[in-house]
Each structure stands twice: as structure tokens, then as C-alpha cells.
Amino acid sequence: MTRQYFGTDGIRGRVGEGVITPDFMLRLGYAAGKVLGKMAGDKRSGRASILIGKDTRVSGYMFEAALEAGLINAGVDVGLLGPMPTPAIAYLTRTFHARAGIVISASHNPYQDNGIKFFNADGSKLPDQVEQDIEAALEQPIITAPNLGKAWRIDDAAARYIEFCKASTPWGFALDGLKIVLDCANGATYHIAPKVFRELGAEVSAIGVSPDGLNINLECGSTNPRQLQKAVLEMGADLGIAFDGDGDRVLFVDRDGELIDGDQLLFIIALHRQQYLGGCNGVVGTLMSNYGFELALRERNIPFERAKVGDRYVLEKMQANGWSLGGESSGHIICADATTTGDGIVSALQVLRAVSDFGEPLQKLKQRMKMLPQHMINVRLAHRDGVLDHADVRAAVGEAERQLANTGRVLLRPSGTEPLIRVMVEGQDAAQVEQLAKKISTVVERVGNA
Template sequence: MALFGTDGVRGLANGPLTADLALTLAQATAVVLGQGRIAEARRAAGKRLTAVIGRDPRISGHFLSAAVEAGLASSGVDVLDAGTLPTPATAFLIGDIDADFGVMISASHNPAPDNGIKIFARGGVKLPDVVEQRIEEAMSGPKLQPTGGAVGRVIRFADAEDRYVIHLLASLPHRLDGLHVVVDCAHGAASGVSPETFRNAGAKVTVIGADPDGININEGVGSTHLRGLAAEVVRVGADIGIAHDGDADRCLAVDADGNVIDGDQIMAILAVSMKQRGVLREDTLVATVMSNLGLHRAMAEHGIRVETTAVGDRYVLERMNEGGFSLGGEQSGHVIMSRFATTGDGVLTGLHLCAEMARTGKSLAELASVMTVFPQVLVNVRGVERARAEDADVQDAVARASAALGLGGRVLLRPSGTEPMIRVMVEATTQDEAERIAGELAEVVRG
């Protein structure tokens, strides 16, 4: 079974994800990412390679980051320990200081017992599949074992947070003066940096979910639990609520009435704004197959083309890089603004969403009305192999449902990449119709 998933190595800390594995993975990373023209030139000049390490506040991050630091330093890599910071902050810092690579210890929106190791290449970009495969193979091969003064140092990255905050503030097209924002930090990596940045941008800030204790990350708060944020926005009379996940690479929002604004709606708002300001490259937005039909229609009405990818922010980013596009993301709130970030950045996204409110003087509800959200129903049919989606009776049922929906909806069957399951997604003009057709298709898939 492959060690790397769609977003690094992830699993139960001290279960499959042990300190030994983290140390060996770090040693193998030093071997593979220590190759290449730039790395060889640095060594020829008598310099050691440099890596940035960040983590979210879950308790297992302490021993895992220590193991990664040990693996890198024992391989002759100098480590800059940035402490607790969002994943996009770690990615940014790698490029900002011209480090050779970096590592983020986080399991994102997963519960506290889980953790993960995400590896970024030079420039703060995610690794291609082929490089991840080389690292996995190198784990069973020889390690770098320098001695004496050639071993690496572990150094505290003292101004890591300040660099990131300055970068975020410099990206803003408009200050946030006059806005009241509730920020839900999911008891995660953004608990310090996100409220600080929103305040520095001029907003009045109310904070929830910003008391991490190592085990409460994502627990009833953050982008996967929006009810508390919605209630707080209404209670304090705020203009907008911003929700992050544990490592703050996501952003979802709620408007002044507590209505959820998802990633598709956020992308629609940002895309229209960026086109108006002449900064939406090729007038194109990159989204996944799961994005709502309403997003496609709204973009067409504003002369914006939508490029569609498989589910996963890495595939969105790959297409953005291939086409030189400036905006992309997922319904879940992973939004990538390539002018300022190499990965999804929930703090950056929230700031720019608020900046558009301040720039236009419109409420979030008014801005979100650019897109009509089609009712969307997702049914997970478990215990079914992926090949079932290609069977003739299933394909016939999908064709009939698609014909019945016409231009008023769509059908998508998507096999899971990790378990025997097929996801049936239906969008329609009414919730009842979407639920009925999804139920009927799910029964056909079950066979």
C-alpha cells in the first residue's frame, strides 16, 4: 500500500504514523530532495541545505516534528523550526527564505488523534507523485550520515509569523476598516495569526475556537462545524464569519444572517472581483468536478471560463500551473490564489473576501447572490467496487437521469480512491428532485 495519500502521509499518531517512520521519512526526503543542480551548487560552496518545519497544535505534533528534525539534521540539513503555523504559512516561508524544501506536521481537518506529514519542494510547492514515490523507495535505501561539523543545526525561526503576516497584509487590495468579523480558528494552527492579521487589516474581530490545548483541534469548531460560528455572528451582529480548519488551508464563511457561504460561492465572488480589476488571468477559474452547477452558470454569465479537474486541491493547482491561471479551488474551501500562495490559504482567502465587501460596500449576502446554488445531494454507496460505475445498467440509469434533468441539473458518479465505495452526486432545481434521483441511482449502483 502506498505511503503517500492525496495530501502527504496521514494516519493515527503512534499507530501507523510513528516517530520511527517520521525520522526515516525525513532521512529519505533529505536524500531525494538533496539532489539537483541548486542543491549540488550549495554543497560545492560549502553550504548545508535548509528546510523549514511547521506544525499545527495537536499534541502529537511535538514528537513527530522532533523526529523529522532529527532525521533532517542527522542528514546534514539545517532546520528552521517555525513552530505552530498554518500549512500555507510554512509553504510561503520556504519560498520567502529560499529554503531547499519544507515539512508541515498536520492532519488538517482530521480529529486530534490523527496527524500527518506534508512535504513541500523548493518554492513551497507540493511534490509530484513521482517524487513522492522516489522518497518512499529511498526509505529502505542508504541514508546520508555526515559527521562532525557537517551535521545539520536545528534553529528557531524567530520571525516566521511576522513574515507571514506582512505577506498577507501586503496582498490586500483594500483595507477592512468598518467590518466586524468573527474568526473561528478551529483550535488550530491559525489561532494566533488569523485574528492578528484581520485586526491589522483594520477589522473589528471577535474570535472563537482559538484556545488550542493539543487535543481539541477541530472539535465542534472550524470549517467542518459551522453552527457555532453562525450563532456567534448573529449574536454579536457581525458582518461576516470566517471559518478555518485545523491547519488553516481552508476558508468557509457565513453571512450576517448566519447563512453558510461555501467554497464555490467564495470562488464566484473572488473571480468576478478579480476579472473586474483585471487580475483574473485568462479570465479563467479552475474548479473540481464536485463544484456546483450554479458556479458554472454564474461564471458563464460573467464571461469567465471554468476549467474542471478531479477532486483534490493538488489537481486544481496542477491545472493552474499548467495554464498560468490565478484562481482555483474546491467547494470545501480550499481556494488557491496563485499570485500570493502556492497552496490553499484560508487566512488569505478570508482576507480577500472581506476586502471585496469593503471595496464594494456590499454585504456578503449581496456578493454571494452572484451565484444561485443548485440543490446538491451526495449519496455514498459503500461496499461497491469502482468498476461497478462502468456497468451497462448503471450507465443507462445515469443517461436516463441526465436526460430527465436536462439543463436543470446534472449527475456525477465518482468511485472512491481509498475504499470500495461509489459516490452518487445529483444536482437539480429542487431538493426533492435531487434526493429522489440520487436515491434511485444509488439503488441501481447497489445492484
């Protein structure tokens, strides 16, 4: 029995602690090379090739070298992309007909963290069985292959991805006259996003474009957009766009400095598809998606379903339903008719396409959807066993739902990593929502600490 390494978002942790060590990366590279190298070789060299990309955190250099060494030992060729957004690696894996793509990134986490994510040859996440095979191969000793792999650097990776992003919009689409502030989180989009939007005609001011290995996501980017909000107001910009460290999330700021989250952006994209692109067959959100988002789609006869939190679950439900649009309130948006994974730049362009076609500024367009007040409390417990099914907890939830009278919802969700239960209430009245969340939390705390 092997240890379970792969989570819903790859392998992630604090550098030097647990599995995130150079030694583990060497063994992981070798194991991945042995498993993926068994398949038929690609068209480029007659044997398997795997691409490696990374974000801007300092530990990426160390892990890149370790993975490269492990893969070469397994007889696999390695294409080095350098700092690139996660969705760019998914795209380039397809473009180069590689066996797989590896991303070295901890996404929106601080620089002390890092992680690994795999894409298959189609630019999608590896099947569970392949992940299990790699885990099993981690236990094997490293034996240098008789025919070592070779490494090469892909110097035009950034230019290829920039053109891909621009091509996700229709021919002739332009952002002429639009004044935009970009916040690249000192992350992987720092040398990509400004060029994309400038080449489409926008007047671009960029912040968070000076990575030093330590400042990724530091008081900037989609997880901390205050600098962007301030810059939009000071510069008199039409809007601002914030990415996270690896470029798979995006949030907007309107010209009044107000933040626009992933639910609102998804709604704008869905509305645009319904009115201008022949219809929107459905949208997948998550358990945390705002209830106002669901109501706004329902009013327009756009089907909506919720998945568990996590882009993997969103994509699975999209594929099961045959839908092309889904995402999370964090700004991880998947436009499956444009690319295979969440892509902050591509999603931002879909929003700007809607703004252009509707002919309305962002702050007016977002008003077509009413966000409901939402209050969440994290309740730390001595134990979680049986708490959600306890009669007192069920009664408290039932009473809250009765008071909301089908104008809101209640959600109790255990944390996947901590001894917490998250209590969330949504409704029309902010004061009522907060009061109900506190009442339920009190009962949950009493039961869970009994």
C-alpha cells in the same frame, strides 16, 4: 519495489497505526535529508536547510523531534517554525531560500490523526520523481553524517507571515468599521489570523483560539461552523470567517448566520477580478463544484473547468491553462497570483476586498450566484468492479439526465479509500434531485452487491 507512501495530500493516518509512527518519521527525515541534501546548498549556510512547521495537535511535538533528528543525521540544517499554518510554511520556505519545507498536520482531521506534507524550494508540492526518490531512500540504513546538521528556531516566523498576508491586499486597503468573528479551529491560525484582521482595522472577536493539543477541529472551524454561526448572530457581527486546523481552508458566515461555501467564495473573487482587476481568465473547480457555480460563470463569459477532487489536481489544471484562480467547495481556494498554495487567510482577504470594492454586504453579494440543490448518497458495495459501466447503471444515469434536460447533472464517483460509490445529482428542483439520486443509488446498490 517500495511501498507507496505519498498520496495526493502527503502522508496521513491515525497516530501509531500504519506508517504514522516516530520511527517512521525518523527514517523519513533521514531519507528526505539524503535526497534533498544532494542538491546544491542554500545561500544561508552553504548546505541544504529544511524548515519544519506544525499545527497544534499534541503528536506534532513528537514527530517534529523525530524528523529533526533524521534530517540532522543526514547532514541537513533544520529551521523550526513551531505552530504555523500550512501556507505559511510554503511562504517561509521561499523566504529563507530553504531546500524544502515540511508540514506536520492532518489538516481538518481530528487530533488522533496526523500527517506530513512537503513543499519544494518554490513553495509548491514536491515533484513526483523527488517523492519516489525519498520513498526509495526509506529502505536505506541510517548512517550518521560526518558533518551533522544544526537546528535553529525561527522566532519571527509568525510576524513575517502576518506581514505577507497583509501585503496580499493593495496598499491602503483597510477593514475599518467591519465587525468580524473568527473561528480558528483551535488550530494553526490561532495566533495569526486575529492579528492580521485587527491590524487591517477590523473589530475582531475570536473563537477557537485556545488549543490544548486535543481540541483541534473539535466542534469548531470550517468543518463544523455552528459555533461561528451562533456567535455572528449573538454579537451582531457583519460576518464570520472559519478556518480549518492547518489554515489552508476558509468558509464565511454572513450576518444572517448563513454559511457561504468555497464555490460561492470563488465566484465572488472571480466576479471581483472581472469587474475591478481587468478580467478573470478562468476558474478551475472540481467534479463536486456546484452546477450553479458553473452556470453563473458561464453567464458572465468566465471560462470554467473541472478537475478531480484534490487541491493538487486543481493546481495542475490551473497551471496547464495559465489561470490564477481555482478551488474546492470545502473552501480550499488557490489564488496563484498571490501565493503558491491554498491559503485560508489570503483567500479571506480577497473576498473582503471584493466586498469593499462592490460596496455591498456579503449576504447580498452572494445572491448574484444561485446555488442549485444537490443531493449525494454514499452507496456501500460488496465490489465496485464494472459497476459504473454496467448497462443498468448507465441506463439509470441516462434517464436521470433526460429528466434534468440540461438543467442539472449526475455524477457517480468511487471513493478513494472505502468500498463506496458516491451518487450525486444536481438540478433546479430539490425534490426531483433527491428522487433521482435515490433511484440511481438503488440500481448501483443492486449491481454492486449482486
